[in-house]
Amino acid sequence: MTIEILQKSSLTPSIAQQIRSLFNQLNSEISQLIIDKVLVPDNTIVFAVCREGDELIGMAAMATYKVISGHKGMVEDVIVSANHRGKGIGKKLMLKLLEEGKKQQLNEILLFSGHHRLPAITLYKSLGFQLKNSGLYTLKVG
Amino acid sequence: MTIEILQKSSLTPSIAQQIRSLFNQLNSEISQLIIDKVLVPDNTIVFAVCREGDELIGMAAMATYKVISGHKGMVEDVIVSANHRGKGIGKKLMLKLLEEGKKQQLNEILLFSGHHRLPAITLYKSLGFQLKNSGLYTLKVG
Numbered sequence: 045m046t047i048e049i050l051q052k053s054s055l056t057p058s059i060a061q062q063i064r065s066l067f068n069q070l071n072s073e074i075s076q077l078i079i080d081k082v083l084v085p086d087n088t089i090v091f092a093v094c095r096e097g098d099e100l101i102g103m104a105a106m107a108t109y110k111v112i113s114g115h116k117g118m119v120e121d122v123i124v125s126a127n128h129r130g131k132g133i134g135k136k137l138m139l140k141l142l143e144e145g146k147k148q149q150l151n152e153i154l155l156f157s158g159h160h161r162l163p164a165i166t167l168y169k170s171l172g173f174q175l176k177n178s179g180l181y182t183l184k185v186g
Numbered sequence: 187m188t189i190e191i192l193q194k195s196s197l198t199p200s201i202a203q204q205i206r207s208l209f210n211q212l213n214s215e216i217s218q219l220i221i222d223k224v225l226v227p228d229n230t231i232v233f234a235v236c237r238e239g240d241e242l243i244g245m246a247a248m249a250t251y252k253v254i255s256g257h258k259g260m261v262e263d264v265i266v267s268a269n270h271r272g273k274g275i276g277k278k279l280m281l282k283l284l285e286e287g288k289k290q291q292l293n294e295i296l297l298f299s300g301h302h303r304l305p306a307i308t309l310y311k312s313l314g315f316q317l318k319n320s321g322l323y324t325l326k327v328g
Binding site for chain 2: 171186
């Protein structure tokens with residue numbers, strides 16, 4: 045099993061298809077951006093994947109951005125394939141993102157998680173994440 | 187009073203200083219990124235400001251990024267100068283960000299707000315934002 049940062053140059057149709065399938069396990073209702081549109085030069089992102097042979101079994105992304113309040117990373121789309129849960133893959137993916145965040149000298153890493161996702165929350169807290177006394181608000185635009 | 191998108195080319199030392207002062211009204215404890223480091227080519231951001239003559243009286247930023255779950259905007263650093271609150275400036279700044287978000291065909295705009303910031307939350311809800319059943323978790327890195 046390997047954890048690596050996916051680069052545009054190593055993207056293949058098979059990997060793109062597996063990312064699509066894996067994302068469907070998280071949410072099959074929203075329309076996905078294809079990975080080719082995500083790994084573009086003006087989108088600063090760290091896209092970590094877990095592979096076992098040719099099989100993609102997990103992924104986690106961190107978009108980075110700079111605002112006055114700091115250079116931040118927003119973790120999104122953390123998914124481990126249903127058949128491979130309970131093996132610490134989510135933790136390994138998150139550790140890879142944190143390692144990259146330190147390399148890039150981010151000030152802060154953010155993420156949000158549904159209040160009902162207890163295993164995920166336990167993982168995030170074990171990595172040092174703390175719940176903020178803030179609400180997350182969203183507006184669908186498109 | 188004008189609402190405009192601040193471009194790198196129109197940045198002056200006076201505007202940079204006023205952004206610094208304005209941000210201190212929100213939070214004087216965290217170390218700020220200077221605006222020159224925020225308005226850089228590889229940081230996709232919309233930075234709206236409200237000016238009255240030469241005076242900067244409000245600002246609101248939206249960093250945009252692409253992940254598999256969509257092309258998103260994250261609103262940050264919404265601040266109106268204490269002397270100018272209650273005039274609808276926050277709403278005008280937010281409407282400018284939403285207009286830009288539509289132009290860029292974002293799928294979703296996100297923001298988080300402290301549970302105690304009732305006037306801000308009222309504003310966000312009036313614009314159509316909905317509270318998600320999610321917690322925001324953060325990790326200080328630097």
